[in-house]
Amino acid sequence: MQTLVVYDISDDDIRLKVSDACKRFGLTRIQRSTFMGYLTSMQRKELTAILRRVLDDADGNIQVFVICKADLALREVLGKPFEAYAKGDLLV
Amino acid sequence: MQTLVVYDISDDDIRLKVSDACKRFGLTRIQRSTFMGYLTSMQRKELTAILRRVLDDADGNIQVFVICKADLALREVLGKPFEAYAKGDLLV
Numbered sequence: 001m002q003t004l005v006v007y008d009i010s011d012d013d014i015r016l017k018v019s020d021a022c023k024r025f026g027l028t029r030i031q032r033s034t035f036m037g038y039l040t041s042m043q044r045k046e047l048t049a050i051l052r053r054v055l056d057d058a059d060g061n062i063q064v065f066v067i068c069k070a071d072l073a074l075r076e077v078l079g080k081p082f083e084a085y086a087k088g089d090l091l092v
Numbered sequence: 093m094q095t096l097v098v099y100d101i102s103d104d105d106i107r108l109k110v111s112d113a114c115k116r117f118g119l120t121r122i123q124r125s126t127f128m129g130y131l132t133s134m135q136r137k138e139l140t141a142i143l144r145r146v147l148d149d150a151d152g153n154i155q156v157f158v159i160c161k162a163d164l165a166l167r168e169v170l171g172k173p174f175e176a177y178a179k180g181d182l183l184v
Contacts (some may be wrong), residue, residue, distance in 0.1 A: 004157065006098050008123035008174070029099035031153050033125070048168045055170050058179035061123050064168040065096065071163055076140045076156040078147050082100070085151035 002067040003027070003039040005051070008017060009060035017054045018062065030082055036067075095119070095131040097143070101152035103126040109146045109152065113139060122174055128159075 003024055009015045020027070025047045027037035039047065042066065051062050067075070079085070099116055101107045111121070117139045121131035123167070131139065136156065143154050171177070 004096075004098075006096075006123060006126050008126065008178075009171075030155065031098060034098050034100065034155070044166075048170070052170050058171070060171050061121065061174060061177065062170040064124070064170070065155060065157070065159060066163045066166040068105075068160060068163050071160050073160045074158040078140070078144050078154040078156070079101075079150070079152050080155060085153065 001039065001041065001044070002069075003044050003047075003060065004035060004065040004067055005035045005047070005061040006065070007033050007060065009033070009055070009058070009062070011058055011060070014054060014058050014060065017057065018051060021050050021054065032082075033037075052091055093131065093133065093136070094160055094161075094164055095136050095139075096128060096157040097154065098157070099143075099152065099154040101123050101125070101147070101150070101154070103150055103152070106146060106152065108151050110143060111129070113146065122155050124174070124178060138150045 007018055022035035025039060025043060027035035030036050048064050055062055099110055114127035117131060117135060119127035122128050140156050144183060147154055
């Protein structure tokens with residue numbers, strides 16, 4: 001299932017751990033704080049458990065969404081691809 | 093339909109216009125750069141058209157997702173509600 005991970009975390013270390021975990025699960029960064037990609041239900045639950053431990057009681061919020069095919073067909077992408085506007089940024 | 097708007101925009105003026113448009117359509121801010129709420133298909137298309145004009149050729153990316161009931165039931169929310177961790181922030 002397509003899985004969307006959206007986060008809002010101020011702490012650099014925690015944010016880096018979140019992006020690293022998303023990358024380890026093969027998700028693609030589509031915005032600075034948004035990853036997306038195909039995960040099985042089991043993988044999604046594993047990743048969610050990791051993210052829950054990483055964020056713990058720190059300030060911030062992480063949301064994990066499943067996007068079915070019908071919903072995916074209605075997705076609208078505006079602007080530039082992440083690589084085009086974020087080149088040179090420190091990506092944590 | 094539940095509609096999710098996720099954006100990544102560096103320019104303060106453009107980001108403010110995006111958040112203002114989301115608020116005008118009755119969406120709720122669930123993260124600094126993420127809004128969610130119920131929109132009809134027509135409203136979603138109107139909002140998307142406005143966001144496309146606002147972002148225009150500026151650097152950044154906006155994605156609009158529809159989240160059906162079945163997908164919404166699988167949503168995982170980790171951490172604190174936006175109001176709890178962002179109080180006092182300048183919200184643009």
